[in-house]
Amino acid sequence: MTSATSAANDLDAILARTRHLLLDFDGPICSVFAGLPAATIADRLRKLFGDHAPMPDDIAHSPDPLEVFAYAATVSTDLAARVEAEMTDLEVTAVATAAPTPYVHEVVTACQNSGRSVAVVSNNSARAVHSYLTRHGLDDRIGLVVARTDHDPALLKPSPHLITRAVDALEAEPGECTLVGDSVTDIQGARLASVQSIGYANKPGKRERFTAAGAGAIVNSLADLALRLRARVANPELLNYMLSLYRFKAPMASLCDWARSPLLFVYTQGPMLGMRRTISILP
Numbered sequence: 408m409t410s411a412t413s414a415a416n417d418l419d420a421i422l423a424r425t426r427h428l429l430l431d432f433d434g435p436i437c438s439v440f441a442g443l444p445a446a447t448i449a450d451r452l453r454k455l456f457g458d459h460a461p462m463p464d465d466i467a468h469s470p471d472p473l474e475v476f477a478y479a480a481t482v483s484t485d486l487a488a489r490v491e492a493e494m495t496d497l498e499v500t501a502v503a504t505a506a507p508t509p510y511v512h513e514v515v516t517a518c519q520n521s522g523r524s525v526a527v528v529s530n531n532s533a534r535a536v537h538s539y540l541t542r543h544g545l546d547d548r549i550g551l552v553v554a555r556t557d558h559d560p561a562l563l564k565p566s567p568h569l570i571t572r573a574v575d576a577l578e579a580e581p582g583e584c585t586l587v588g589d590s591v592t593d594i595q596g597a598r599l600a601s602v603q604s605i606g607y608a609n610k611p612g613k614r615e616r617f618t619a620a621g622a623g624a625i626v627n628s629l630a631d632l633a634l635r636l637r638a639r640v641a642n643p644e645l646l647n648y649m650l651s652l653y654r655f656k657a658p659m660a661s662l663c664d665w666a667r668s669p670l671l672f673v674y675t676q677g678p679m680l681g682m683r684r685t686i687s688i689l690p
């Protein structure tokens with residue numbers, strides 16, 4: 408078995424158990440700071456420190472707003488609250504110019520068409536996440552957002568707190584949930600919450616770091632994820648119902664639109680008919 412085959416098998420095994428896909432926000436859904444750089448936001452947050460400056464060198468030069476926020480919480484609860492509030496305002500501004508991640512809409516569609524729900528689990532502010540989802544027509548396709556609403560950085564990933572809250576809100580078992588994240592902290596948080604994880608290796612070096620952190624599978628592109636989601640149906644009964652609608656009731660034009668999909672759609676029938684059967688619809 409080649410390493411590529413093994414990696415595809417790892418991904419398929421995870422998706423076969425996945426009924427709820429939990430997407431990290433910055434990375435898997437969009438590049439939040441494409442228009443308003445994170446380093447600019449970190450600079451704005453440092454100005455709130457006033458008498459509490461100077462700060463350690465690594466914080467004074469960090470381009471990561473969340474690192475500045477975490478340090479603020481070591482100074483005082485009041486400073487942490489003010490830094491978090493300012494960070495939320497700046498994130499809401501940033502998402503207006505955020506760049507969508509290629510193929511994320513295809514991933515959401517593939518989940519819907521294969522009987523899976525999609526949720527967002529993010530260290531970014533809930534207000535910014537909702538603003539982005541509304542702007543990009545995803546608010547009514549993503550049923551749950553669990554994101555930052557508090558000024559306690561200890562609740563953010565790699566803590567399992569947000570992930571476990573999402574699992575509970577979905578009334579799901581951790582083992583039927585999978586977090587897709589682009590940071591090692593996503594993989595660590597998923598492990599602590601006992602949910603499966605897929606690392607999105609969108610930059611060089613991440614694949615190695617995700618492997619070391621224990622990611623269940625790793626993808627370089629969300630196109631790979633959309634393709635495999637379509638091939639691994641989570642709810643065969645739902646899909647069977649949809650197929651019957653298309654076959655007997657939907658206008659032929661709708662069926663043609665569906666069949667023109669660029670991805671091969673494979674459906675494996677479970678034991679309902681007492682036999683295994685595969686239906687392949689090729690474009």
Ligand SMILES: [Mg+2]
Pocket residue numbers: 431432433434435588589590
């Ligand atoms: Mg991320």
